[in-house]
Amino acid sequence: MSDVQATTPTDGAGAPPHPDTVLDPPPSGDEFLDDGPFDRAQGLVAETSEGVQELSRRSETDPSQLRREVGAVLRLPEGVAVDPSDIDIEQTDDETMIINMGPQHPSTHGVLRLMLELDGETVLRTKPVIGYLHTGMEKTAEELTYVQGSTNVTRMDYLAPLHNELVLSLAVEALLGAEMPPRSDWIRMLMVELNRVSSHLMWMATNGMDLGSTSMMIYGFREREMVLAFFEKTTGLRMNHNFIRPGGTAADLPDGWEDDVTVICDTVMERTDEYDELLTGQPLFRQRSEGIGTLSAEEALALSLTGPVLRSTGVPWDLRRSMPYLRYDEVDFDVIVGTYGDNFDRYSIRLNEIRESVKIIRQIVEKMPAGDYRIQDKKVTPPPRGRIDESMEALIHHFKVFTEGFKVPEGEVYVAVESPRGELGCYLVSDGSPKAYRMHIRGPSFVNLQGLPLMMRGGLLADAVAVCSTIDPVMGEVDR
């Protein structure tokens, strides 16, 4: 295998590093490893160390960072006096222990690494260390045309790929100033709502598993499979569909889609009642989720948390309702909010959002208009296959769209949609060429992870898994 240059930086790029950021040598492991026989262990620690990104010992952490890590900084700007006993900065190192959870831990939902400072079994500080799945997708996006762009973003949040495609397409179309045909909007709504159902079912499954309910895991995957089968029928793929593209969708819905979707709706609605019986009323499940990982509305807003995590605190914020995109203002659905901001609220919000999505999907089946599934702009969307055989221009346009792509006027735009995890935003800058000058994805899980230290503080180590699960982080989106 020849040398892989993909990871070789070409130069130091611009300004010299800031004095604060000059790297210290990574810590050489624990003191007791300093003796000879442990050289190998010490080397391994140094090799896998992320240095100052990690949770450092209390004595080595400066007060401002320590206050942030225990969540006290959130209450400071409000002018509320901080209870000194709440920030036990004076706590010495010998009473506490820092342990690693992940990145290779089955219940961190991927390669999330949590560093936990424990006092006995109580979690004092938590620091998520991320980046183990970073693949530079935002850099890749600058090398791809807008036509290719959706194949890239669909791989970010791999449980809700259609939302990623949607947000990129909406951003590109906003810069193009394109007027979308109604059927394309409704097809997109149908697909993203089905995707929300499948994503929440996946969450129900993994959350059940994290709490020891393995039957829930099997049931969640079973129902999700039905949705994925419909996706495969429609888009050709179970994941990473590349179905929603700038200018519309890749294809029309298959014949008989109404029947398939109705079967999915009926089955999922029936099964959610079974989940209710299996989990919602279960005393064990309730004890493990009620009052665990609580969060207040002020804290959630200050930390920019969105989606079910924000709604669990009682803030009725859903972009589908508050800042409607597509045709969400034409369908009837409820925004589910919680009260206490605990694990149980987040569970019931997701369970009921499945029901609300099914409600939306039923309305979409009724209201689906006839028409075109993409805009008929020869510069943006390829001509129909049949035209290529008979028209020279159609062949040229087809060739141009797939080789050069289409040009997007200069400008910049921020577009956000409500993904199953929260506000999924896309900041797109165009310099007038067929490639994005800068494409930034605001991943909801990336931001929501910031709530973790606050939600875990003072809880038990056994609940850490459950709290982490109710944030529903997808590492592909966190690290991008």
Add this chain to the structure above:
Amino acid sequence: MTAAGAPEVVAEPTGASHSGGGVARATSRPGQEVVFPTRQSYVDAVRDYRDSGFEMCSDLCGVDYLTHPGRTLPNGVAPERFEVVVNLLSLSQARRVRVRLQVPESDATVPSLFDLYPGTEAMEREAFDLFGIVFVGHPDMTRILLPEDWEGHPLRKDYGVGRVPVQFKGAPGPR
């Protein structure tokens, strides 16, 4: 470097209006509200927004305009190499505003918004990691996505894309 980038005291009063001196305003093409503060008025401008009901900072990211210097900016805003783009969200008014701050290459430092919006913590670390823009006043200015010993800041335009060599004639070499 740090001294020059530290937020200076701004003489202008921070009243009810956001359109005080030093803050240019514009509306981008799809009808989105954009403001262009200077580095001196940046924190105050964002604070004014926070106090007038923008409860959440939904996004913060960097942009490197090295190869696209001639972008459209309102009068009075001198283009610089970097931009820090902050998207603020008002839940009560269902309204967004975008703050675009010009950051020169020679002194890529920006005052941190951490005290106003603690939620910018991870986002500012990401912008630092990928662009090398230093946020002064941030409690934990370390890399977040890349390993600690990584050299350079990959989303800068003069940072190579890198590629795996392929074996056929005429394949473009590494850039």
